[in-house]
Amino acid sequence: MKYKGKIYKKIILLGNSGSGKSWTAQRMGSKTGYPVIYLDKECWQPGWNYPPEEEWQEKNRAFIQGSEWIIDGNHHETLQMRIEAADLILFFDINRLLCMYRVWKRHGHKRIDLPEYLEEKRDKEFFRFLKWIWQFPEKCNPGILAMREKYQDKDFLIFHSRKDAEIFLEQIEG
Template sequence: MNLIKTLVIGNSGSGKSWLAEQLATSLGSAWVDLDLLHWEPGGYNMPRKQEDVIAMAREAAAAERWVIEGIYGWIVSEILSAATALVWIDVDESECIENIRQRGMRRGGDAQSLAELLKWAKSYQSRTGSSSYGAHEAIFNSFRGQKACLKTRDQVTAFADSSI
C-alpha cells in the first residue's frame, strides 16, 4: 500500500491517533491531528473558523509526505484527492468508549468535556453529519485510491506492524 499521503478516519477513541503516529514514525513523515486544526489552542471549547481550518488542512496536504487523522469528514473531504491511501478504523463503539476512558481527557479537557466525548463516541452509528459512521462510510466508498477498513484492534495493530 502506498502510504506516502495517508488519511486515517474513524470514531473518537478508535485508535486513529495511535495508528497515525505509528505510520508517521515508520514513514518519516508529518503527523497531523485534525483536532489541532479544528479547535483553537487550549482545549475543545472554541472551534476555529471553517475557512481557516480548511486552509491549514490544504497546506498540510500539500506536503510531500504526511499522515493526517481525524473524525471531521468535512475537513477530510477537502483534502481527500491529495491522499494516496485511506484507512478507516471501524471498531465497535463500546471499544471506542473503553479506549477514551482508559486514556482520559486530553488537551485541557475537563470532566464535563470527557462526559460529552463519551456520549459523542457512543452515538457514532446513530448520529448524522460529516463526523458520523454514515459519512465515513461514504468517504471510504468514494475513495478511488488504496484503502483499508480495520474492524478490530488486532487488525489495527497488524496494519501498523506491516507498515513498519
C-alpha cells in the same frame, strides 16, 4: 511507505474517538518518517473553541499540499478535500463500547493528539462527547463509507480491532 507492493505517500486515518487512530498514526510516522498531523491538535483553540471556518479550511488546504503526510482525524467539514488528496484511507470501525472505555481511561492524561493548553474535565461536555462516541456508528460511518463509494480509485482499508492495525503496521515498509 510501501504496503503490499504499492507506495503510499498521503494517508488519512478516520474513525471514532478512542478507536486507535492516533496510536496508529504515531507508529506509522515513526516507521515511515512522514510528518503526522493530528487534526485535533491543529484545530482546537483555548477553551475548546473551533477556529473560524475559512481559517480552518485554509489550514487543511496547507496540510494536503505536502508531498508526504499522515493525517489523523475526522473533522467532516474538511474530509472531502483530504480524501481527494489521499492515496490511502484507513478507517477504524471499532466497537463503540471499546472506544468509550478507551476515551474514559485516557481522559485527563497528556496526549500527543491534543494541544497542551487544553484541559480535559469529566464535566457536562465530556458526557456529551461520550454520547457523540456512542452515536458515531449511526451518524458518521455512513458518510465515511459513502466517500469510499464516491472515491473508488482510493485504497481504503477497514480495521475492526487493534490487532488489525498491528498487523498492518508490521506489513508496512518505511
